[in-house]
Amino acid sequence: MSLLAFNARVRREVTAQRPLAHLTTLRVGGPAEYYLEARGFRDVMDAAEACRQTGLPLSVLGGGSNLLIDDAGVPGVVVNLKQMKRVVPTEHRLLVSAGASLTSVVATCARAGIAGPEGLAGIPGTIGGALAMNAGGRFAEIGEFVHKVLWLSPQGTVRYLYREEIQFSYRKSSLQGGVVLEAILEGKRGEPAALLARMKQIMDQKLASQPYAAASAGCAFTNPPGQSAGKLIDLAGCKGMSVGGAQVSEQHGNFIVNKGAATCSDVLKLMGKVKKRVFEHHGIQLIPEVKAWPQPIELAA
Numbered sequence: 001m002s003l004l005a006f007n008a009r010v011r012r013e014v015t016a017q018r019p020l021a022h023l024t025t026l027r028v029g030g031p032a033e034y035y036l037e038a039r040g041f042r043d044v045m046d047a048a049e050a051c052r053q054t055g056l057p058l059s060v061l062g063g064g065s066n067l068l069i070d071d072a073g074v075p076g077v078v079v080n081l082k083q084m085k086r087v088v089p090t091e092h093r094l095l096v097s098a099g100a101s102l103t104s105v106v107a108t109c110a111r112a113g114i115a116g117p118e119g120l121a122g123i124p125g126t127i128g129g130a131l132a133m134n135a136g137g138r139f140a141e142i143g144e145f146v147h148k149v150l151w152l153s154p155q156g157t158v159r160y161l162y163r164e165e166i167q168f169s170y171r172k173s174s175l176q177g178g179v180v181l182e183a184i185l186e187g188k189r190g191e192p193a194a195l196l197a198r199m200k201q202i203m204d205q206k207l208a209s210q211p212y213a214a215a216s217a218g219c220a221f222t223n224p225p226g227q228s229a230g231k232l233i234d235l236a237g238c239k240g241m242s243v244g245g246a247q248v249s250e251q252h253g254n255f256i257v258n259k260g261a262a263t264c265s266d267v268l269k270l271m272g273k274v275k276k277r278v279f280e281h282h283g284i285q286l287i288p289e290v291k292a293w294p295q296p297i298e299l300a301a
């Protein structure tokens with residue numbers, strides 16, 4: 001399908017061969033075949049409908065903080081939701097559009113005295129990405145704070161899903177595959193000053209233990225049950241290992257950082273080496289946490 005014809009269907013400016021690397025925190029990968037920035041639900045629904053009609057795949061980009069994009073780029077349409085960033089506090093809840101940054105939402109919750117989300121302090125990305133990934137860690141996971149989510153299903157229907165209708169598990173949710181458009185979050189009542197102080201404490205801990213300023217996609221692998229992937233990687237002697245411009249962080253074994261000129265291929269090769277070493281040392285198969293576009297990551301055992 002020509003760019004012109006696709007443009008006509010989505011009624012928004014669509015660009016072809018748009019570079020994506022700078023829209024991800026790891027900063028690797030090739031361009032999107034087609035790319036648009038949605039201003040609201042209508043644009044997302046139009047793009048999804050055009051994709052269904054044409055058979056083009058649709059990929060939703062949030063903050064790009066958990067993404068590894070192939071060097072050859074992404075076929076089909078990439079929709080960036082960063083312009084959809086409404087955050088509206090109500091008495092005990094918060095209405096948030098999918099492209100709002102999780103960091104700003106966490107801070108707004110704390111200031112509004114909504115307790116719980118402060119445990120997500122320091123996690124980059126958007127609300128949509130966080131809900132799709134059930135982002136979280138030691139202190140909280142975002143699924144705990146969902147009242148309801150407005151979701152565009154792969155079949156093209158839009159409806160609110162209440163928390164009990166959504167499956168949230170470790171770094172996964174049943175929202176993956178569709179598009180989160182907006183969410184209403186809730187929490188217990190808390191004292192804003194205490195919540196803001198807790199946020200700062202968690203952020204300080206992260207800054208001390210993670211290569212926060214480096215280009216990375218956060219944790220490369222999920223934690224095996226009852227274990228820390230970072231510790232296993234460290235004990236297997238992988239810290240500092242590198243392939244091309246990709247390196248296992250010296251500060252945190254589960255972070256792969258782009259030293260400047262890494263490619264997706266470098267990152268995948270390095271992940272494969274780390275997985276192999278960890279298996280040789282501990283007999284444990286690591287599973288990638290980072291999402292790969294367009295194909296899921298498959299590392300040799």
Ligand SMILES: Cc1cc2nc3c(=O)[nH]c(=O)nc-3n(C[C@H](O)[C@H](O)[C@H](O)COP(=O)(O)OP(=O)(O)OC[C@H]3O[C@@H](n4cnc5c(N)ncnc54)[C@H](O)[C@@H]3O)c2cc1C
Pocket residue numbers: 025059060061062063064065066067081098122123124125126127128129130131132133134135136137171175176177178179180181210211212216217218219291
């Ligand atoms: C320094 C650093 C620290 C991190 N720390 C943590 C941490 O402590 N805990 C943690 O869980 N993660 C962490 N991450 C990973 C990442 O920040 C989270 O997974 C984040 O929630 C991803 O959100 P995003 O908007 O960037 O999603 P993206 O990276 O843009 O996308 C990730 C996936 O979500 C999908 N997606 C995005 N938006 C939507 C939407 N609106 N609807 C449906 N699907 C969507 C994408 O298609 C993709 O499959 C860290 C990353 C970095 C770089």
